[in-house]
Amino acid sequence: MIRRAERIGFLALPGLSFLAIIYALPLFMLLLKSFQIDGQFSILEYVTFFSDNYSMSVLWRTLRVAFLTTGLALLIAYPTAIIMARAKGIWLSVFLVAMVLPMSVGVIVKAFAWSILFRTRGVLNDTLMSLGLTEAPIRMLFTETALIIGAANVFLPFMVLPIYTVLRQMDSRLPEATVSLGATPVFRFMNVTLPLSLPGVVAGCAFTFSLAISMYVIPSLIVGERQQTLSMLTARSFLYLRNEALGATISSILLIIAISVVLGSSWLASRLGARQ
Amino acid sequence: MKDPETRDMGSNKYLDVTAVGKAFKGTPVMSDMDFRVGRGELVSLLGPSGCGKTTLLRIIAGLTAADTGEVMLDGRAITSVPPHRRNISVVFQSYALFPHLTVAENVAFGLRARGVNKAAHGPKVAEALALVRMSDFAERPVAALSGGQQQRVAVARALIVDPVLLLLDEPFSALDRKLRETMQVELKTLLRARNMTAIFVTHDQDEAMGVSDRIAVMSAGKIEQFASPSELYARPASAFVMDFVGLSTRLTGKVVETGAGRITVHTAHGSVTAPGDFAAGTKVTIGVRPELIRTEPGENTISVTLEDAMVLGSKTQLHGRAEDPNRLLCELPGMRSSLTPGETVNFGWSIADTLVYEAST
Numbered sequence: 001m002i003r004r005a006e007r008i009g010f011l012a013l014p015g016l017s018f019l020a021i022i023y024a025l026p027l028f029m030l031l032l033k034s035f036q037i038d039g040q041f042s043i044l045e046y047v048t049f050f051s052d053n054y055s056m057s058v059l060w061r062t063l064r065v066a067f068l069t070t071g072l073a074l075l076i077a078y079p080t081a082i083i084m085a086r087a088k089g090i091w092l093s094v095f096l097v098a099m100v101l102p103m104s105v106g107v108i109v110k111a112f113a114w115s116i117l118f119r120t121r122g123v124l125n126d127t128l129m130s131l132g133l134t135e136a137p138i139r140m141l142f143t144e145t146a147l148i149i150g151a152a153n154v155f156l157p158f159m160v161l162p163i164y165t166v167l168r169q170m171d172s173r174l175p176e177a178t179v180s181l182g183a184t185p186v187f188r189f190m191n192v193t194l195p196l197s198l199p200g201v202v203a204g205c206a207f208t209f210s211l212a213i214s215m216y217v218i219p220s221l222i223v224g225e226r227q228q229t230l231s232m233l234t235a236r237s238f239l240y241l242r243n244e245a246l247g248a249t250i251s252s253i254l255l256i257i258a259i260s261v262v263l264g265s266s267w268l269a270s271r272l273g274a275r276q
Numbered sequence: 277m278k279d280p281e282t283r284d285m286g287s288n289k290y291l292d293v294t295a296v297g298k299a300f301k302g303t304p305v306m307s308d309m310d311f312r313v314g315r316g317e318l319v320s321l322l323g324p325s326g327c328g329k330t331t332l333l334r335i336i337a338g339l340t341a342a343d344t345g346e347v348m349l350d351g352r353a354i355t356s357v358p359p360h361r362r363n364i365s366v367v368f369q370s371y372a373l374f375p376h377l378t379v380a381e382n383v384a385f386g387l388r389a390r391g392v393n394k395a396a397h398g399p400k401v402a403e404a405l406a407l408v409r410m411s412d413f414a415e416r417p418v419a420a421l422s423g424g425q426q427q428r429v430a431v432a433r434a435l436i437v438d439p440v441l442l443l444l445d446e447p448f449s450a451l452d453r454k455l456r457e458t459m460q461v462e463l464k465t466l467l468r469a470r471n472m473t474a475i476f477v478t479h480d481q482d483e484a485m486g487v488s489d490r491i492a493v494m495s496a497g498k499i500e501q502f503a504s505p506s507e508l509y510a511r512p513a514s515a516f517v518m519d520f521v522g523l524s525t526r527l528t529g530k531v532v533e534t535g536a537g538r539i540t541v542h543t544a545h546g547s548v549t550a551p552g553d554f555a556a557g558t559k560v561t562i563g564v565r566p567e568l569i570r571t572e573p574g575e576n577t578i579s580v581t582l583e584d585a586m587v588l589g590s591k592t593q594l595h596g597r598a599e600d601p602n603r604l605l606c607e608l609p610g611m612r613s614s615l616t617p618g619e620t621v622n623f624g625w626s627i628a629d630t631l632v633y634e635a636s637t
């Protein structure tokens with residue numbers, strides 16, 4: 001007889017087979033292709049990629065943008081999540097709607113909204129100039145800074161929601177217990193709130209980083225072709241250069257980064273959560 | 277009515293809560309609350325759900341700000357001192373242990389928060405854990421502990437900082453009956469040995485009787501009576517206290533005769549004489565503790581039809597037929613299986629054992 005836990009495992013079958021056919025199989029084929037030249041096993045494509053200055057600069061830019069986007073999103077998301085975890089009733093609903101609603105507005109719409117904000121004679125520059133903070137308009141659109149700000153904005157909910165969830169699950173008596181043991185608010189934050197929220201922070205960073213490293217639409221719209229990222233390079237290899245081997249190689253590199261982030265973060269989260 | 281003992285404690289007021297009032301969103305929870313506790317006293321706040329026990333405790337701890345009034349501790353006003361500088365430890369109902377820390381780290385938390393030299397932690401933690409017999413669990417994560425063990429850790433964590441006052445909000449309510457009784461005895465012994473001043477919140481009268489020197493019976497944001505367990509049981513200050521602490525036979529009626537410190541009350545179960553001075557025509561509530569009643573004629577005697585006779589081992593409980601709000605209850609020592617429902621018996625007791633209160637209308 002099959003044990004109960006194993007039988008319940010069958011419920012995961014449809015989901016698993018869906019993922020296997022639609023997701024894992026094509027990616028595996030891609031991975032295979034990146035190691036093949038004329039049907040022979042070869043790592044030549046990788047050697048070419050890693051020894052090419054241009055490809056390496058794109059790789060670094062992609063990683064840098066993803067890191068900074070994740071950092072900026074975390075900086076904004078953490079206080080937001082704390083306030084949300086304390087909010088009650090109507091305010092909580094307002095916050096949740098504010099988090100979820102923008103997700104339903106397409107990235108393209110947002111990108112054009114930003115261009116109104118960021119462009120040379122845009123709202124932001126006009127304000128800065130009228131305040132006398134700057135003489136001439138600052139070039140903001142088509143810069144990496146604009147890309148990071150825009151990406152952090154789009155991915156913010158993926159950072160806020162996991163942190164909010166763990167903070168919300170925290171026993172509401174813990175802060176009071178901490179205070180009655182003589183802890184200052186700063187000590188309480190450093191020793192109770194922060195460590196208990198870390199699993200949420202790890203999850204949020206993993207989501208945001210994975211999304212940021214593979215984003216395509218946002219950089220295409222904000223910085224355009226001049227500053228390529230790995231995803232844009234992949235698309236170009238497949239669509240314009242018709243160089244499937246190069247495309248497969250870059251995709252595989254992206255895939256490997258994404259898998260390491262996911263595995264690393266779940267290892268970290270389970271280590272952090274093990275004692276709880 | 278104010279219990280005389282509340283005022284007598286004035287000479288020994290270590291904790292002094294004066295005229296404290298608190299309202300939540302315009303709904304008053306308590307007003308003009310006076311509450312005094314002597315050094316080293318173990319005191320319980322006893323009362324029905326929602327009467328304001330937790331609120332009073334939180335005001336003393338500084339976790340809730342009072343709207344009016346003053347809290348003094350050891351002669352110092354602490355009303356505006358933030359909770360982390362009051363040195364008052366709280367044991368919460370849910371224990372509120374830190375899930376990311378081990379037992380030893382939980383216990384050491386207060387020392388770390390106060391910046392106590394790290395070298396001093398080890399021996400102090402070991403001592404605190406030994407006190408609650410949890411030394412073997414020092415390195416365990418707290419999630420792996422049973423309810424009773426978690427409670428011990430919570431107590432050790434609260435005591436390690438040598439608090440000037442220990443507050444416990446229903447500390448035993450999450451434990452099963454047997455463990456609860458063990459823990460009550462254990463904790464009482466422990467607190468006594470350290471001459472700790474402690475306030476327990478509870479709505480379990482047996483628990484209050486068991487652990488405390490004095491009990492403050494609360495009702496709707498007021499202290500009805502603040503006295504020793506035996507005083508509370510023998511001389512309840514109001515019908516509410518009589519009903520809340522222990523069981524009783526209870527009769528309502530009207531005073532028909534008065535004089536020489538005695539009144540005669542007409543009730544649905546006959547005439548009853550009680551000590552007291554109430555004007556004729558006053559509506560009163562009469563009470564008698566069940567173990568003071570015998571099934572034979574006494575100074576007061578009423579005839580009762582038995583509804584149930586419950587043999588409880590050490591005692592037999594007789595329930596007589598009565599209409600609300602009257603209640604007829606008698607407890608006889610030992611097992612009396614000869615008494616059967618439907619039988620008519622006499623309930624007799626002495627005039628001096630008769631409690632009488634003006635009925636609240």
Ligand SMILES: Nc1ncnc2c1ncn2[C@@H]1O[C@H](COP(=O)(O)OP(=O)(O)OP(=O)(O)O)[C@@H](O)[C@H]1O
Binds near residue numbers: 325
């Ligand atoms: N933060 C709050 N906001 C609004 N009302 C509150 C708050 N805290 C307590 N109350 C109200 O104050 C009253 C007293 O509450 P309190 O928690 O002190 O009662 P309690 O005696 O401890 O009851 P229990 O035995 O159920 O714990 C209740 O009516 C409660 O609803």
Ligand SMILES: [Mg+2]
Binds near residue numbers: 329330331477
């Ligand atoms: Mg309470």
